[in-house]
Amino acid sequence: MAQTKKILVVEDESHLAKGLQFNLEREGYEVVVADDGKAALQCMREQTFDLMILDLMLPKMGGLEVAKNIRETDTRFPILMLSAKSTEEDRATGLEAGADDYLAKPFHLPELLLRVKGILRRWEWYKQPIQGQENFHFGKMWIDFATGKAKGCSGEFLLTAKEALVMKLLISKKGEVVTREDLLETVWGYDRETETRTVDNFIARLRKHFEKKPQKPQFIVTVREKGYQFNPDS
Numbered sequence: 001m002a003q004t005k006k007i008l009v010v011e012d013e014s015h016l017a018k019g020l021q022f023n024l025e026r027e028g029y030e031v032v033v034a035d036d037g038k039a040a041l042q043c044m045r046e047q048t049f050d051l052m053i054l055d056l057m058l059p060k061m062g063g064l065e066v067a068k069n070i071r072e073t074d075t076r077f078p079i080l081m082l083s084a085k086s087t088e089e090d091r092a093t094g095l096e097a098g099a100d101d102y103l104a105k106p107f108h109l110p111e112l113l114l115r116v117k118g119i120l121r122r123w124e125w126y127k128q129p130i131q132g133q134e135n136f137h138f139g140k141m142w143i144d145f146a147t148g149k150a151k152g153c154s155g156e157f158l159l160t161a162k163e164a165l166v167m168k169l170l171i172s173k174k175g176e177v178v179t180r181e182d183l184l185e186t187v188w189g190y191d192r193e194t195e196t197r198t199v200d201n202f203i204a205r206l207r208k209h210f211e212k213k214p215q216k217p218q219f220i221v222t223v224r225e226k227g228y229q230f231n232p233d234s
């Protein structure tokens with residue numbers, strides 16, 4: 001049987017927190033509620049979670065600060081951000097601060113449960129080693145998927161959660177064409193709000209890390225009108 005997933009709900013409006021807890025528990029998740037930002041970080045230090053549902057507006061420490069704080073030591077822990085602000089700018093800020101996904105309030109419960117399921121599924125997939133290897137080498141570069149650490153052209157660095165997911169998909173399908181739609185579905189989990197341009201931006205970032213000449217990529221090549229292809233031995 002699959003292990004019970006443990007979710008930290010960070011929400012100061014108690015009726016909403018209770019509703020989330022009730023419904024997530026009914027889906028079979030274990031739920032802990034923190035009602036301010038500092039309490040959330042305290043919970044993170046003391047317990048192990050699979051996902052955090054994080055409200056943006058919180059007493060003591062706001063959601064953005066909580067997310068940034070977590071990202072300082074863990075680039076991969078899944079965060080679903082909730083916010084009453086729903087402008088495109090707020091969404092971008094939330095995702096920039098390290099949220100994996102973003103949902104505007106008021107949201108529909110089935111939508112939230114779907115996002116939760118999607119994020120957990122993506123991370124379950126991510127945690128599977130590629131051909132039994134946690135460490136993947138190509139050229140003089142390497143990626144340690146267990147820690148998110150990598151070595152690129154300018155030395156060692158930490159991949160963000162999404163960058164690691166993109167690389168994982170490209171590498172697990174090395175030598176094959178991976179379409180933008182494949183990347184959107186596997187890495188972002190939904191395609192309604194994320195544009196294919198987002199994928200291209202991530203590829204550009206990854207080329208800066210791993211390609212000596214990002215304009216003339218050796219490993220992550222463009223396949224015209226189709227997508228991208230990873231060639232580790234080129």
Ligand code: CA
Pocket residue numbers: 011012013055056057058
């Ligand atoms: Ca709030």
